[in-house]
Amino acid sequence: MKEAMQRLREASIQAILASESPDALENLRVKFLGKKGELTAILRQMGKLSAEERPIMGQLANQLRSDIEAAIDKRRGELSEALLERKLEQEALDVTLPGEKPHLGHKHPMYNVLDQIKEIFIGMGFEIVDGPEVELADYNFTKLNIEEGHPSREWTDTFYFTEDSRVLLRTQTSPMQIHAMEAKELPIRMIAPGRVYRKDEVDATHSPMFHQIEGMVIDKGVTMADLKATLNLVVEKIYGEGTVTRFRPHHFPFTEPSCEMDIQCHKCGGKGCPTCKGEGWIEVLGAGMVHPKVLAGCGIDPDVYSGWAFGMGLERLAMGEYKITDLRLIFENDVRFLEQF
Numbered sequence: 001m002k003e004a005m006q007r008l009r010e011a012s013i014q015a016i017l018a019s020e021s022p023d024a025l026e027n028l029r030v031k032f033l034g035k036k037g038e039l040t041a042i043l044r045q046m047g048k049l050s051a052e053e054r055p056i057m058g059q060l061a062n063q064l065r066s067d068i069e070a071a072i073d074k075r076r077g078e079l080s081e082a083l084l085e086r087k088l089e090q091e092a093l094d095v096t097l098p099g100e101k102p103h104l105g106h107k108h109p110m111y112n113v114l115d116q117i118k119e120i121f122i123g124m125g126f127e128i129v130d131g132p133e134v135e136l137a138d139y140n141f142t143k144l145n146i147e148e149g150h151p152s153r154e155w156t157d158t159f160y161f162t163e164d165s166r167v168l169l170r171t172q173t174s175p176m177q178i179h180a181m182e183a184k185e186l187p188i189r190m191i192a193p194g195r196v197y198r199k200d201e202v203d204a205t206h207s208p209m210f211h212q213i214e215g216m217v218i219d220k221g222v223t224m225a226d227l228k229a230t231l232n233l234v235v236e237k238i239y240g241e242g243t244v245t246r247f248r249p250h251h252f253p254f255t256e257p258s259c260e261m262d263i264q265c266h267k268c269g270g271k272g273c274p275t276c277k278g279e280g281w282i283e284v285l286g287a288g289m290v291h292p293k294v295l296a297g298c299g300i301d302p303d304v305y306s307g308w309a310f311g312m313g314l315e316r317l318a319m320g321e322y323k324i325t326d327l328r329l330i331f332e333n334d335v336r337f338l339e340q341f
């Protein structure tokens, strides 16, 4: 029996030292010390021993059990230490290395110009409104006094969704005038910036998608003088105090009278230069007094209320402000270009 225990001692210690995982160790513990294990099997022989031998063998067996347990604990400690060591090695991090700078973008230059314009109008008590880019021909044309058959309704100029020419991509932000008049309490002071779409070939000054800013005021006793004063103020805020403007008569179906506003070239002071293409003046927007037919169509009594409206191109404004000579640069989103602003 003594020899059996000695064999078990050698075999178990060897197996424990060779084991490579906590699971394997647990299996060995069961194998050697478990209820059906090898030590138990040896102890079953106790009955055959004499009364003197029994306590001696019992003591030896206890010693063996605690030695095997100690060996298992020691090996378990070694294994977990080695595991930690390996983990630390794999996850090693050199905190002295310089960090990687995240590449942050910034607002598109054209939207900086838009923000500036929004600020100016908010300061004057205007509301910023947003509306659909997929629009009904009714709102894009008819309610704006642009009758059936008008050249701007042609399929060659407008992106239509339906054969019956009822649904389209808005060609201007002016339908926002109608939406505002139909939905809002009077008086109204609003601007509506957004995308518009026309069937134009792409070149240095054209794009099938571009941005406009619509503006409108409806109240009692509003006159052309209010329109001029307001727009002059806006222009001075954008281009600096004393910027000279001129208003030329023009025609738009939804305003009467209508005009276009030019600013005197801020580069050459009106003498003519490349910025103003030698004209001395730069056209910035179309405007006018909201047509009585348009007011009445939206349920507003033109004998009581009047209003003015304007529409301007945002790209053109941004190009002027940042001296960008090709419209395509605004949309191509080449970071080498955008990073300059």
Ligand code: DAH
Binding pocket: 171, 172, 173, 174, 214, 215, 252, 254, 255, 258, 285, 286, 287, 288, 289, 308, 309, 310, 311, 312
């Ligand atoms: N919607 C016009 C265009 O796209 C611009 C315009 C002219 C807007 C006169 C207006 C306006 O509100 O009163 O050419």
